[in-house]
Amino acid sequence: MFQQLEMKSITRSFGDYQALSSMNLSIKAGEFVSLLGPSGCGKSTALNCLSGLLPLTAGEIWLDDRRIDTLPPERRGFGMVFQNYALFPHMSAKKNIRFGLEMRKVSAADQSRRVDSALSLVRLQQHADKLPGQLSGGQQQRVAIARAIVIEPPLVLMDEPLSNLDAALRIEMREEILRIHQTLGLTTIYVTHDQDEALAMSDRIVVMKEGVMQQQGAPQELYNRPINIDVALFMGYRNLLDVTATAAPRAGRLKVSHKGADLDATALTDIADGPLIAAFKPDDVVFSDSGLPATVDSVIYGGRDSTVKLDLEHGGQIHARVSDAVRPGDRVHVSVPAEHLLVYPRPAQPIARP
Amino acid sequence: MTSETIAASTASRSANADPSTVAGRDLRLLMIVPGVLVIVGLFVYPFIYGFISSFNPQGENAEWLANYQRFFSEPRLYETVGKTLWLALPVTILNVGLAVPFAFMLRTPSRGQRLLSTLLVIPMTLGTVLVAEGLMLYLAPNGWLNRSLLELGLLGSPLRLLNNYWGVALSLLITGFPFAFMMMLSYTTGIDPTLARAAATLGASPMEQFRRIYLPLLVPGLTITFCLTFVQAFAVFPSAVLLGAPAGATRVISIAAYEMAYEEYNWSMASTVAMVMGATQLVIVGIVLGLRQFSYRGPVVGGKG
Amino acid sequence: MDFIRDTMLPRAWRWFVIACMVFFVINVLLIIISVVVSSFGTGWFTGWLPEQFTPKWYGEAWKEFQLQHVLLVTVEITLAVVAISLGVGVPAAYALARLQFKGKSLIMLLFLVPLMVPPITYGIPLATVLYQTGAGGTMWGVILANLVPSVPFAVLVMTPFIEQIDPRLESAARVFGASSLTTFWRILVPLLMPGILAAGILVLIRTISMFELTFLTAGPDSQTLIVALYYSMFAAGVRAQQSVDAMAVIYMLTTMTGLLIALRFVDPSQLVGRVKSQKV
Missing domain, CATH: 2.40.50.140 (Nucleic acid-binding proteins)
Known part of the structure; x- marks a missing residue:
C-alpha cells in the first residue's frame, strides 16, 4: 500500500479552455475525499487525470516516491466506478468482477476466492451469474463497485456513482459505499455535485469551481467556515x-x-x-x-x-x-x-x- | 390549449369516433398497401414463379428435376459455384477482416473520419461497371499501377492483373471494402467507449481491451456485415465479364444464368441457375448466422445512460 | 466526455491504419482519373500521360453511342422510378413508422429482403415474368424492375425522418377537423420535405447506377447510360477506347452531381447504419 498521494499543480486544458487549473492536493491512505462542485467545475477532469484516462497538460502526480502521471491507466491499478457503471454487457456479474483479476494474472483459485468475497461484500451472491441487463440499477452499481475493489487498488475513484439511482436507493448506497470503504480500509476519491452526499460521506471535501480548487477541509469546516461566497453558496x-x-x-x-x-x-x-x-x-x-x-x-x-x-x-x-x-x-x-x-x-x- | 390537452382530447376522440377508423381498423394502414403490392408483385411472385418454373424444364417429356440434373452434371455449369465462391469468400474475408480493425482505429468522431467516409462512398456510388472501366486502364500493363511499380524498381516486368482472377478480385475489393468499412464503423461507434476505459482501469492493455471487450460485442455486427458483403460479392457480374476471364477462371454463376436466359433462351434453366445461386447464398448466410448463436447478443452499453 | 483520450490507440497503429486508408482512397481516385485522362487523350500507349489532349472524343461518343437518346431514356426512366418510389414509399414509411399492427415485422422483412438480395439473383426470374407479360424490353419493364430495390430504399430512408416528427402535431391538426388525408398533405408532406428530397436524390443515384436489373430487362430502345456503357465496353475494339472513356466520364458526372447534392442532406454512415439496425 502507500502513504500519500500527491497532486502537484496538475493542469488540463482542451485548446484554450482550462478544465483544471493547477490543482494541488495530497491524500493520505485511508481517507475518503470528495470532489464537490457543479457540472463543468473540473471535478471529473481531475478524476480522469488521476485514473490516467486523460493525460495531464502540466503538473505531476506522485504515489509516495513513484511518479505515476506518465503511466497509462492499465498500469496505474486504481479502481474506478463510472457514472453509467460501464459494466461489460456480455459478461455475467461474476465475470465482470473477475476481469481485473484475470488481467493481473491472479491464479484461478485465488480469483474464485476473491470474486466470492467481493460478491458477498456487496451482497450479490445469488445474482452472480446474471448479465448486467438482468440486474436492477442498484445491483449494477454494486457489481461496478465490487469490480473496482476486487483488485485491491491503492485508490478507488468514483465518478458520481449514485447520480443514476432514485432518491431512496441513493441514501442506501451511500451507507453501502461507506461500509465497504471502512471494512476494507480503502482510500476513496469521490466525485459528486450533491453537497448532502459529500457532507454525509467524506473525511475531507474539496470544493471546485471553473477548474479551480476553492477550499478543502473537513465537512464541518466547510459547512461552518466557507472561505468565499462561492463555497458558501454551495454549502447552503x-x-x-x-x-x-x-x-x-x-x-x-x-x-x-x-x-x-x-x-x-x-x-x-x-x-x-x-x-x-x-x-x-x-x-x-x-x-x-x-x-x-x-x-x-x-x-x-x-x-x-x-x-x-x-x-x-x-x-x-x-x-x-x-x-x-x-x-x-x-x-x-x-x-x-x-x-x-x-x-x-x-x-x-x-x-x-x- | 396546451399540447397535453390536445393529446388527451385526441386520445378520447380516437376512442370514440375517429373519422379515420372503420370498425376499429385504422384506415391509415391502407397507406402501406401500394408498397406491399409492388414488392409482392415484382419480387415475391417472380421468385415463386422462377422456383416453380425451374421444375418445369423446357422440351418434351423432361423430368421435373431435369434442369437440376443438367446443372450438376455439366462442368461448365456446376463449376461456376466453386469459381464464384473462390472469388467471393476470400475477398469478403479480406474486406471484413480489414474493415474491423480500420473501423476500430477510426471510431472516434473527427473531421477526418467524415471526409474519409465521404470519399469511400464514391466507389460505392459509381458502381461496378465504372470501376471496371477504370481498372481496365489502371491495371493495364502500361497503366499507372504497373508503371509506378516498375519505376520504383519493385518489379522487373509488369504484373498481369487483367482478364484473370486478380482483376475481378480487385474490383470486388474496391466496391466491397467501403461498404464493409462503413457498416463496421457504425457498429463500432455504437459501443459505449466507457467500457474500454473501465477495462483499462482494470489493467487491460489496448490489445486486451479490443479482444475481450470490443470483439465480443462486435460479433453480431460482424456477421451481418459479412453476410451482406458476401452476398454482394457472390453476385459479381459485370466486372467478371469485363476484367476477368469469363470463359475461364472467373466464369461466375451469374454469367451462367445470363447465358441460359439470353443466349440459349432457356428461361426455365436460367431460373434454375438463379435458384442455385440464391440457395448457395442462403447456405453461407445460414452457416454464418448459425455461428453467431454462440456469441453474446444484446445491448452494447454498460448500464443506464 | 468527448474530450477523453482514447485509451486504446497506440499511435503507430493509428498512423498505419490511416496510411492504409489514404492509400486505398488514392488508388480509387487514380482509377477514376485514369478514365478522365484517357477520355481527353489522342493515344496512350507508353508514358505517364497521353501524347496529346483533345476534346474530340466527347463529340464522337455523343454521335456514335447516340447519347442524346440514351440520356433521354435515362432521365425518363429515372424520374419515373423516383416519382413512383416516393409516391408508394412515403405512405408506406409513414404507416411503418407510426402504426402498430399485426404482421408488422413480416412487412418490415418484406421491405428489407429486396435490399439485401443482390439484383442479379432475383433479376432473372423477374425478367422472365416481365417478358411473359410483354413488359420486358420496354421502358415500363425497366421502370418496374427498378422499383423492386427503390421502393424499400425510399421506405428505409424516410422512416427516421417520419419518426422525428412529433405525432402530437398530427393530433393537433385532426382535433381542428382535418381528415387523415388532409393531415398527410397539409401537415406531414411539408414537414417531410427534406426527407423526401433526400430519399428522392438517393433513389435517383441508385437508379442511374443500377446496372444489373436494367441490363436484364432493357431492350435496344430502353437502355440507360450505364447499360449502354457496359455494351460499349463489352464490344471493346469496335470503337475507340477513348470514346468509351468519354461516355464513362459523362456517366460519372451525372452520378457524382447527384451524390454531391445528396451528401448535403444525409450522412452516408447513418444510411448504412440504418440497414444494420434493422433485424435480419
Whole structure:
C-alpha cells in the first residue's frame, strides 16, 4: 500500500479552455475525499487525470516516491466506478468482477476466492451469474463497485456513482459505499455535485469551481467556515444581503450595515474596503424581539420545522427554517447570530446560485 | 390549449369516433398497401414463379428435376459455384477482416473520419461497371499501377492483373471494402467507449481491451456485415465479364444464368441457375448466422445512460 | 466526455491504419482519373500521360453511342422510378413508422429482403415474368424492375425522418377537423420535405447506377447510360477506347452531381447504419 498521494499543480486544458487549473492536493491512505462542485467545475477532469484516462497538460502526480502521471491507466491499478457503471454487457456479474483479476494474472483459485468475497461484500451472491441487463440499477452499481475493489487498488475513484439511482436507493448506497470503504480500509476519491452526499460521506471535501480548487477541509469546516461566497453558496448559505462595513474591515467580528440597519457579522478572511455581501443559512435565522423587522410571505410546513419566506422591511427577501408557528402576513423580527452571518467581498458580476 | 390537452382530447376522440377508423381498423394502414403490392408483385411472385418454373424444364417429356440434373452434371455449369465462391469468400474475408480493425482505429468522431467516409462512398456510388472501366486502364500493363511499380524498381516486368482472377478480385475489393468499412464503423461507434476505459482501469492493455471487450460485442455486427458483403460479392457480374476471364477462371454463376436466359433462351434453366445461386447464398448466410448463436447478443452499453 | 483520450490507440497503429486508408482512397481516385485522362487523350500507349489532349472524343461518343437518346431514356426512366418510389414509399414509411399492427415485422422483412438480395439473383426470374407479360424490353419493364430495390430504399430512408416528427402535431391538426388525408398533405408532406428530397436524390443515384436489373430487362430502345456503357465496353475494339472513356466520364458526372447534392442532406454512415439496425 502507500502513504500519500500527491497532486502537484496538475493542469488540463482542451485548446484554450482550462478544465483544471493547477490543482494541488495530497491524500493520505485511508481517507475518503470528495470532489464537490457543479457540472463543468473540473471535478471529473481531475478524476480522469488521476485514473490516467486523460493525460495531464502540466503538473505531476506522485504515489509516495513513484511518479505515476506518465503511466497509462492499465498500469496505474486504481479502481474506478463510472457514472453509467460501464459494466461489460456480455459478461455475467461474476465475470465482470473477475476481469481485473484475470488481467493481473491472479491464479484461478485465488480469483474464485476473491470474486466470492467481493460478491458477498456487496451482497450479490445469488445474482452472480446474471448479465448486467438482468440486474436492477442498484445491483449494477454494486457489481461496478465490487469490480473496482476486487483488485485491491491503492485508490478507488468514483465518478458520481449514485447520480443514476432514485432518491431512496441513493441514501442506501451511500451507507453501502461507506461500509465497504471502512471494512476494507480503502482510500476513496469521490466525485459528486450533491453537497448532502459529500457532507454525509467524506473525511475531507474539496470544493471546485471553473477548474479551480476553492477550499478543502473537513465537512464541518466547510459547512461552518466557507472561505468565499462561492463555497458558501454551495454549502447552503442561500440568504444574501448587500451590506457595507461601518468600520475599517478586517478579519474577525465586525459591524456592517444593511440599508441603515446595523448587524453584527464575522469575516473569515481579511477583506478590503468596498461593497460587501453577507451570507447566512436559513437554519441560522432566529425570530427575536429585536433585529430586522419583516413580514411573513409564505410558509412551507415541513414537520419538525417550516421553511418561511420573509420580506424584509429594509428590502430584500430571505428564507428561514424555524420551528415557530407563523402565518403569512405576520410581522416578525429576525436576527442571525454574528458567528453565522458571514461577510465576503461583493463580486462584480451578479451571483449565480447553484 | 396546451399540447397535453390536445393529446388527451385526441386520445378520447380516437376512442370514440375517429373519422379515420372503420370498425376499429385504422384506415391509415391502407397507406402501406401500394408498397406491399409492388414488392409482392415484382419480387415475391417472380421468385415463386422462377422456383416453380425451374421444375418445369423446357422440351418434351423432361423430368421435373431435369434442369437440376443438367446443372450438376455439366462442368461448365456446376463449376461456376466453386469459381464464384473462390472469388467471393476470400475477398469478403479480406474486406471484413480489414474493415474491423480500420473501423476500430477510426471510431472516434473527427473531421477526418467524415471526409474519409465521404470519399469511400464514391466507389460505392459509381458502381461496378465504372470501376471496371477504370481498372481496365489502371491495371493495364502500361497503366499507372504497373508503371509506378516498375519505376520504383519493385518489379522487373509488369504484373498481369487483367482478364484473370486478380482483376475481378480487385474490383470486388474496391466496391466491397467501403461498404464493409462503413457498416463496421457504425457498429463500432455504437459501443459505449466507457467500457474500454473501465477495462483499462482494470489493467487491460489496448490489445486486451479490443479482444475481450470490443470483439465480443462486435460479433453480431460482424456477421451481418459479412453476410451482406458476401452476398454482394457472390453476385459479381459485370466486372467478371469485363476484367476477368469469363470463359475461364472467373466464369461466375451469374454469367451462367445470363447465358441460359439470353443466349440459349432457356428461361426455365436460367431460373434454375438463379435458384442455385440464391440457395448457395442462403447456405453461407445460414452457416454464418448459425455461428453467431454462440456469441453474446444484446445491448452494447454498460448500464443506464 | 468527448474530450477523453482514447485509451486504446497506440499511435503507430493509428498512423498505419490511416496510411492504409489514404492509400486505398488514392488508388480509387487514380482509377477514376485514369478514365478522365484517357477520355481527353489522342493515344496512350507508353508514358505517364497521353501524347496529346483533345476534346474530340466527347463529340464522337455523343454521335456514335447516340447519347442524346440514351440520356433521354435515362432521365425518363429515372424520374419515373423516383416519382413512383416516393409516391408508394412515403405512405408506406409513414404507416411503418407510426402504426402498430399485426404482421408488422413480416412487412418490415418484406421491405428489407429486396435490399439485401443482390439484383442479379432475383433479376432473372423477374425478367422472365416481365417478358411473359410483354413488359420486358420496354421502358415500363425497366421502370418496374427498378422499383423492386427503390421502393424499400425510399421506405428505409424516410422512416427516421417520419419518426422525428412529433405525432402530437398530427393530433393537433385532426382535433381542428382535418381528415387523415388532409393531415398527410397539409401537415406531414411539408414537414417531410427534406426527407423526401433526400430519399428522392438517393433513389435517383441508385437508379442511374443500377446496372444489373436494367441490363436484364432493357431492350435496344430502353437502355440507360450505364447499360449502354457496359455494351460499349463489352464490344471493346469496335470503337475507340477513348470514346468509351468519354461516355464513362459523362456517366460519372451525372452520378457524382447527384451524390454531391445528396451528401448535403444525409450522412452516408447513418444510411448504412440504418440497414444494420434493422433485424435480419
